Amino acid sequence: AQTVTQSQPEMSVQEAETVTLSCTYDTSESDYYLFWYKQPPSRQMILVIRQEAYKQQNATENRFSVNFQKAAKSFSLKISDSQLGDAAMYFCAYRNLLTNDYKLSFGAGTTVTVRA
C-alpha cells in the first residue's frame, strides 16, 4: 500500500514571501502521478500542480513549483510571493498508474496561514 506523509501540520508565511511544504511517499512502483491539492474554507478541492513520475523536470504553475526527488521519494511544494488567497489546507496526493482504477492516496494535509 502506498502511504503519503506530510510532516508539517501547519505553516505560516508573511504575504509576498515564500513557503515550502514537505511531502514524502512510499511506493515500490515506477509509474505514478503526484499532485498537490488546495482546500480553502469553501471545502472545494482544487488541483494546484501535477508531476508525472517519468518526468525529471520539476513542474511549475505560476507561483507554485515543486521539487520532485524520485530517488528520495520526496515531493515538496514551493509557494512564491504568497498571497492572502493562498491560505488553505494543502494536500499531497499519489496515484499509482499500474492499477486499473483511479484512486488517490492523500497525506494528512498542511494548513497554510498567510499573514498580512
Next chain:
Amino acid sequence: KAGVTQTPRYLIKTRGQQVTLSCSPISGHRSVSWYQQTPGQGLQFLFEYFSETQRNKGNFPGRFSGRQFSNSRSEMNVSTLELGDSALYLCASSNGERSLYMNTEAFFGQGTRLTVV
C-alpha cells in the same frame, strides 16, 4: 463546462437511519471516486466506479455502498448510520484513463457535509 455537482450540500441524520448522496461528474468523465474526510482520519478512499463497474474499494464496512448509472452519475449509500460516519464526503470525477501521457487529473465536488446525531 459544468463542474462536479454533489447533492445535497448538507445533511443531518439520526443514528440508525440510512442516507444516499449523489454525485454528477463532469460531462464525458466516466470515473467517479468517493472520499470520506474527517479531522481524525483525514481523506480516505471509499470506492471508485468506472462505466458502472466498481474498480476498487477502500477499507470501509459493508454499510457503505455505491453505484454508478449509465450517465456516469454516482450515488453512495450509508446504511445504519453511526455517529462516526459524520464527515465531509467528497466525490471526484476524471476520465479514469491509465495513461502516462494523458491528462487524467481528478476534479472534486464541493462535498456533502453529513452530520449524524
